[in-house]
Amino acid sequence: MSDIINQEMATSPLANERISSIHALIDTVPDAMIVIDSRSSIVSFSKGAEKMFGYDETEVLGENVRILMPPPDREAHDGYIHDYLATGIRKIIGIGRVTTARRSDGTTFPITLSVGEMVIGNSRLFTGFIRDMSEQRETERQLHVLQAELAHVSRITSMGTLANSLAHELNQPLTAVANYVEAAKDLLDDPTAGHLALVRDALSECAAEALRAGTIIHRLREFIMRGDTVREIASLSRLVREATALALVNGDGRDVDFSSQLDPSCDLVLVVPVQIQQVLVNLIRNALEAMADSATKRIIISSEAIEGGKVSVCVSDSGPGLDPHIAERLFHPFMSTKASGMGLGLSICHTIINAHGGKIGARPSDMGGTVFTFTLASANMEDADE
Structure with missing residues (x-):
């Protein structure tokens, strides 16, 4: 000193x-x-x-x-x-x-x-x-640079997630288009009048599925951009019927006991139809894949009116059920129940149902598998007044 x-x-x-x-x-x-x-x-x-x-x-x-x-x-x-x-x-x-x-x-x-x-x-x-x-200011400058880099990475990640989401959502209609084209090509090997009529039907279905793919892209873009999506009154039984046909287009429903137990008194719902169809397709295909090794294969889609002017929709299967550890984070992005899954399907379902003002969840089913339940706004006047 x-x-x-x-x-x-x-x-x-x-x-x-x-x-x-x-x-x-x-x-x-x-x-x-x-x-x-x-x-x-x-x-x-x-x-x-x-x-x-x-x-x-x-x-x-x-x-x-x-x-x-x-x-x-x-x-x-x-x-x-x-x-x-x-x-x-x-x-x-x-x-x-x-x-x-x-x-x-x-x-x-x-x-x-x-x-x-x-x-x-x-x-x-x-x-x-x-x-x-001045060192602190340099640190702050570096933090700003890092934040800009992280924002850039976030945008790239969001673009990757969007690309994966689109791939996931478009897989079904594009697969349907490919199947119809293959069927039409086989029918043209024997161009009888009856086969030509079937070819026309197949091409019509191809056009419909291609339009569906375009609609998915349009609606998903609106949804991600948080733009206003136009909801309309739709028939739940029709949405289930069309989604089921789309989910089973690959013949994955062989040996599956499929049934619907829809309450006709709450058939009308206020939704963006193509989005709810995608939720149903995802849940049905998840159920089919879960039951791939099950001796008993059964899927039940049911609906009922519940309090608050809502309709509860359930998709139940007889698969092996969910691992409790996975169930806790089931609807998180990139959390998959499948070894090769991207883990986006259920996250997309969760986002769509939330945007509709509903809730989605999963619990064990009475058949030993899993039941996915989601809620929608009822468009029936008597339910809306409750």
Whole structure:
């Protein structure tokens, strides 16, 4: 330490050892620590201060601390100390402030300054703790850059998720188109009048499925952009019938006991039809895949009116059921019950049903498998009035 501290404290070898230890400890602090006396003379200058200001301690010991300040603080500093010693009113001590400091080369930089006071023997000393804010600003700049990069990654991820979602949703109508085309090609090998009529039907179905694919793209784009989607009154039994035909187009329904138990009194629902069809297709195909190795294969789609002007729709299967650990995060993106699944289908279902003001969930079914239940707004006047 300085001669002042040495004079007050170094009364024994043990004291000298303690002083050296304190100074060594101060030098480990990355921020600058500067000790001055009541005359503003520097009595200690840490390694952090040397690095920050560009001075060696030997150059500044005994110098007025004003050499580390630019105008107007340079001229006013001694007055600050004098006023405090005369009045005892603290303006900086124990409070801290943001100010500007000056390096040995004359450059200035922003700092946060905190000042503490201590009394050693008959001497009053002030310790300044200084942090270079220009480093903080550089850190903030780097954080802004990182945030921009993360935003870019987020956009890329969103585009990837959208692409995966589209692939998932378009798989069914495109598969149907391919199957109808293959069937038409086979029929043309024997172009009888009856076969040509079937070819026309197949091509008509191809056109319908292609339009369905276009509608899916249009509706999904609106949905993701949070644009207004037009809901309409639709027949739930019709949505179930069409979704079932679409889900079974590959012949995956072989040996499956499929039945519907729809309540005709709550058939009308207020929905975006193509989106609800996609929910039904996803749930039916999930049920078919879950029962792939089951001895008994059964799917039941049912509906009933519930409180609040809602219709509850259930898709039940006789598969192996859900792992409880998976069930907790079943509707999260990229959480799949299938080894090769993308985990987007149920997440899409969840998003669509939520957008319709409904809820979707899963529980064990009475058949030993799983029942997925979701709610829709009823369009029946008597239900809406309840």
